Amino acid sequence: MESIPNVLAERYASASMCAIWSPRGKILLEREFWIAVLKAQDELGLSVPEGAVEAYQAVIEQVDLESIRQREQITRHDVKARLEEFCDLAGHQVLHRGMTSRDLTENVEQLQVFRALELIREKVAATLIALSRRAEESKSLPITARTHNVAAQLTTYGKRLAMFGEDMLHAFTKLDQILATYPARGLKGAVGTQTDQLRLFDGDTSKTAELDAKVGAHLGLPASLDCPGQVYPRSLDFEVVSALFQLACGPASLAKTLRLMAGHELASEGFAKGQTGSSAMPHKMNSRSCERVNGFHHLLRGYVTIAGELAGDQWNEGDVSCSVVRRVVLPDAFFALDGLLETFLTILGQMEVYPEMTAAENARYLPFLSTTAFLMEAVKSGVGREVAHAAIKEHALATVRDLRTAKIKENDLLDRLAGDERLGISREDLAVVLDRAAGETGAAVEQVNRFAGRVGELAKRFPAAADYKPGTIL
């Protein structure tokens, strides 16, 4: 049969993320776990042959996937195949005592999840730092904010970036909380009552408690479950995947907005160094990476649905109807977010904004956005409110009409207003009003500063994150 790679891992995810989820990576974690249990059992008085621990440790890196595959064809049991392989390599048969398959696989899979979450956290910190830098450097650049995709008021480009950054920053707190509370299933036996380990220790609950504690220390997870069944509650998987999705939302909105801005030539996601646009069509800077960010976000939304199907569907102490689902959805969700972050970091490194274009857009819309200010100016200078309102409305509508029918190329509302005797405001005074409006970006700069301040605290927690460089993307 032809080999078919996992496309998310192969094309988009980073090497570190792949190492956690690769067949070899999982086997290494399993072997470490088995040895940790063996050591703990030894320390607690179960007889373990001299040299056995060392023998296992000596062969831990000898992972032969093909040999294991052949064993599974015979045993029809994947854990058994991997156990026999390891034992044969070490020349001992003392692993897995009092353990069921799930005692191994549940904990190791949780470990994969936890380490992958830690990797994601570091990368999200890097992303927030890069985004915050971008927001700060453009915090005073006025752009036309849009609601309903139509010009509404001024804001600044930095504020727009911070807006999406704050979305991600909030999601970060959720990720943090999971990493602070994620509970391990532990060595709880076939149905969760620890009966199997208790038998080994002749019912001595203090010893099984100590064993569980030692194993927990090896895993390094922040909490442990008291009452699981054969499996840990699958709502934990849902919690993790929905947190991954939530982290993707800020980047997805920013990517979508950048695609919109690129359509107006206000900004672009940029090019890799040395890369240029198509010579045939130099204007065509396609937002391929932004589109890809949106694609990953779509996938993650679907993975939330899939992880949701596992949760709240437990029969008695558990079964394996979730098995094939988890084999797919856990790694793929992490690969997707990892690929998204790599891509998004690349965008943050390369994206460009065109200040002359944003200024031109502002100029086009600012007169319309300032009609209230003109009205106030007219009223201040003694014109009746009703009269002024009627006059301004008349000219504004006419200007829109003439722009849309290309009678005029630029917004000449000021000239029209200046020429209307009903209003009696000079072109100069109108221009003063407009100039004032052109700088009116409200609290945008301070808002960016606050965002940057919060990211700054994060940067202290994750000192290496500021220097993270994404891999080369396709």
Add this chain to the structure above:
Amino acid sequence: MESIPNVLAERYASASMCAIWSPRGKILLEREFWIAVLKAQDELGLSVPEGAVEAYQAVIEQVDLESIRQREQITRHDVKARLEEFCDLAGHQVLHRGMTSRDLTENVEQLQVFRALELIREKVAATLIALSRRAEESKSLPITARTHNVAAQLTTYGKRLAMFGEDMLHAFTKLDQILATYPARGLKGAVGTQTDQLRLFDGDTSKTAELDAKVGAHLGLPASLDCPGQVYPRSLDFEVVSALFQLACGPASLAKTLRLMAGHELASEGFAKGQTGSSAMPHKMNSRSCERVNGFHHLLRGYVTIAGELAGDQWNEGDVSCSVVRRVVLPDAFFALDGLLETFLTILGQMEVYPEMTAAENARYLPFLSTTAFLMEAVKSGVGREVAHAAIKEHALATVRDLRTAKIKENDLLDRLAGDERLGISREDLAVVLDRAAGETGAAVEQVNRFAGRVGELAKRFPAAADYKPGTIL
């Protein structure tokens, strides 16, 4: 046009939850919010006519939905219709100054969400307390644990309940965290820069900051956003709905397991007082309420998907493509979880377990579950391991076969083993082994105690919860 009720609200949700989301309920919150802004503006020096605040307050309860509907038909703008109605009732026109529609609706909708979350938290606490009581009262009742829906080992009924309770308890911590961090959008203006309020206060940012703080205090939310656009990030809606779903998972698994147990007549969800089974079919105690719990859980899973579609899909500073979606998904998700909890609390109050039936099931399977113990007994008494293993396997397979072909009605493995000279163990000795096994429920009792201990701490935080009684369900 015929009136069509919201079926979740009408049939399943509690009156308190409906009050939050009803048209009238929302209008009351809006009016309170408008008045809070007006008061704050007054205190900060904006001119507010003498008696205006009081005039609004005097008519706050006069909600005439039909009159508002007629206004909306004319204005085509729902906020304007409600504003005009309120102002006409009060005889003043000073509300909504420097506010955009979203300054009103975003905050009020967040308030609905927050209050509904608080209501849910109280009810989840009540649920956990009731579930913990049930777990404690049956913590020593041995039942046959099943994996793959097949008998696997003993556990206790209380442990099984605690297992699902721990799922819900973990979800509770997530709900708690949301209630501790949920950030209000605040009065941020048309595109989020506070430009509109700054204009009112002549650019005095200290005053707008104070205004925002006063409004925040009125809302009572634990945090506020620094950098929103026209809207708050819709990932917050996703976060809320996914937390609601996660809370439903423990009850859903328990309900599903109770349906399975009812199929074996081991337990039932019980009846309301005075209710009896159908006289024609007295055995037919349908798990209708458990099925309904599973139905609500399905719905919530779908609402997660829908809320997920809103998140990460923002164009620029925002638009209203999410409007109709949020009008449906936010109330319906809360109604569904509220209905689920009402139903589930009813089940917790009425459900029954049949100890004689669980004992009979244990008796049927225990000999099979004890073959390892028999083997050890034989080896201890001097029989060769291989011989003993072969003999036990032979008899076990024959017993299964005879049970499945109805040659025998009860598991007679002990008799067969006692009659086999190869093993040389007496019927009495075998019975001793079996008796020991019959009590072997591992750490189940202690696990329940730990669960009850954690719920006990919760009960202290929510003293009223222990006495909560669900409404009568259909």
Add this chain to the structure above:
Amino acid sequence: MESIPNVLAERYASASMCAIWSPRGKILLEREFWIAVLKAQDELGLSVPEGAVEAYQAVIEQVDLESIRQREQITRHDVKARLEEFCDLAGHQVLHRGMTSRDLTENVEQLQVFRALELIREKVAATLIALSRRAEESKSLPITARTHNVAAQLTTYGKRLAMFGEDMLHAFTKLDQILATYPARGLKGAVGTQTDQLRLFDGDTSKTAELDAKVGAHLGLPASLDCPGQVYPRSLDFEVVSALFQLACGPASLAKTLRLMAGHELASEGFAKGQTGSSAMPHKMNSRSCERVNGFHHLLRGYVTIAGELAGDQWNEGDVSCSVVRRVVLPDAFFALDGLLETFLTILGQMEVYPEMTAAENARYLPFLSTTAFLMEAVKSGVGREVAHAAIKEHALATVRDLRTAKIKENDLLDRLAGDERLGISREDLAVVLDRAAGETGAAVEQVNRFAGRVGELAKRFPAAADYKPGTIL
């Protein structure tokens, strides 16, 4: 408790759709069904008292929801409550013989689905006709086609509309197929074996077959199931809801594209007669209706997920864990698509395109889109290919740069090329090439004609559809 309306029904769906799903509407269908069964039983020889059928028919319209509600509070059984109400009104007790609740509700709900599908089909036909008209009237208007949201090549506006229309037209064939194959469950009894009706007719299978046929004729569905259990397979619900979603996809893409075009002021969704833009901001024609179409589409996507949860989850002959889910998802999915179509038809009636704006956009990009043509022209006139390519690329890149830095306001590539001696092509010749390109819309017109032809055939099948007018939308 405060009454909470179904927001989709109340604000968006048409009266005809609401009539199908309203409590009263369902009760009418149920009563008709009961009478149809009674008549059929009478004709097949079961004793039915003289005048009973007429007595039921005489009171069929007397629907008192409050009275039924009170009965349900006592009986705790919704079907029983409605049956007793009807029988008391008629003064007879002969309905529902040999029937179980599901014999009633399954068939009636299928009837609701089927009639709602028929209503949708008529409205989709109306939509396609309106869309085809729009496509034809603008089939020759050249616009700049965009890929990756960036100018790519010319197309026509009519072709763009037809593109989305073809999506909907394809979905229409699926709807048609469902309406041609949708199978009724029929009177199959408590577990689907017809045992209950067979008992009534003393095991005479010819009579039950005739009864089922008569009932089927009353329902008017195109097929019937042979082997259902207590319920019809819920995959049918999924099939229906996924077809509704698919019908929404063409409109959703068109609405999204119109929102993009509105952002460039190339087109707008228009206004209702008499309505104008905000006087303060006359340029601000928000695409609220298009956004709403996208909102409905989002909802429908979620309803597909929810309907999917019902399918393939049957335990044995069935249960009611789907009950609450179907009470919500079936009507809401139909309301959502109905609301979408009403809104979309309104857009099709009002939307505008601004030819001068599209022409200006074409002018901006056409020189870039024509570089290949310039190259061919240069080569034809004897310039070396390499030389020409380098020269054109140089000027194109410079022009893009100058446009983005606002050094120039209009694309002057032609002037630059004309001024370059390496190329030796006159401004006039270049203009000829550009003019030719300006009309190069490929097969767009013929493609629209083909689409219109296919819709024309549909129009013949649904003669009333061409005149359908959507209701007034909020």
Add this chain to the structure above:
Amino acid sequence: MESIPNVLAERYASASMCAIWSPRGKILLEREFWIAVLKAQDELGLSVPEGAVEAYQAVIEQVDLESIRQREQITRHDVKARLEEFCDLAGHQVLHRGMTSRDLTENVEQLQVFRALELIREKVAATLIALSRRAEESKSLPITARTHNVAAQLTTYGKRLAMFGEDMLHAFTKLDQILATYPARGLKGAVGTQTDQLRLFDGDTSKTAELDAKVGAHLGLPASLDCPGQVYPRSLDFEVVSALFQLACGPASLAKTLRLMAGHELASEGFAKGQTGSSAMPHKMNSRSCERVNGFHHLLRGYVTIAGELAGDQWNEGDVSCSVVRRVVLPDAFFALDGLLETFLTILGQMEVYPEMTAAENARYLPFLSTTAFLMEAVKSGVGREVAHAAIKEHALATVRDLRTAKIKENDLLDRLAGDERLGISREDLAVVLDRAAGETGAAVEQVNRFAGRVGELAKRFPAAADYKPGTIL
């Protein structure tokens, strides 16, 4: 980086399905497509060098993935990399004339979809045939039908199987319809107007029409789109994936029901030849394959959601935000259904029912299911209806109570009724009534016959399907 396989392809899907979606498989389809276009262009008069077609054909099988990967690293364009590789192998540069990337990839991906659908259709036919055989062989075996997971009435095992089979059979008609109407995008150029090919043929639309027809003939799809943009409407992907999901629903319900039956030891999914249960726990025949079927079904439900996100989200003439999503969801959906069918066919080959156990279950519940018949018998023999009803109810309730409290092991309702003087029916007469009831399976047998008849017609259309043998599963 460590290689990570696609787990669905590697562990579960068949070799034929993998061949369609493998990197190599896709490249072969692409090369065939390029050659088909080249040939057609040659026939229509474009100059093609002598021997070029043959040169390409000669190297078509030389697929070097690593070489292509290296080219992509340089070009950053996957299609260009594959084109250069092929051209270098053939020593010609005449492929891809007038084509854009999407002219290639859209059509080739549709071809993958179509061929995968054909493969699925054949396998679904095989599944229906195998299921029909199973239904027929057990069509007369009475079992206790359950509603709400509680005994409700008799049915037959064959009827139960046919019930789920009919679900799948209905889904088959939808698959059939897609295979009869699936439209190819064809060679429509960069934005769908065929401009690119028209340029090649100097605007001769008859030639481009002929070209499109020739290419369509090569593809072999049943229809073609008139008006696509850069891409075909993604609602087609949704249509396909939702059809795959619908096909999984019947098997999923059957698998779930078999898991329930296994819990009652009424049936099991069986073992592979030579395989036996665990010797330690011979009763433990875990329904692992059924659980896996349910897992695949869950995944497919999620893929429907993901495919739904692509549909109705087109911007203008298209973009690639769907690219990464489709790279994952299309193959994975097909792998999941293919794996499900392989697993399900294995179950159909091995599953067992235990007639003595089903008989015992019938015996336990039949007296309860027959109370109405007893009542009629009593009334017939002259007992007053009220008296008889009261007596029967009293005994039935007592019997249930005694069974649930293990006072009795077997249902002794008949003895109790026989001993009650109020009823005056003999034990013999009661037994006659019960015997009659024991055979009362309604129209079950005829229903199975009808199902088998419909599958029989399918078997004629797909003569090879009856002999299809699934591969060995893990």
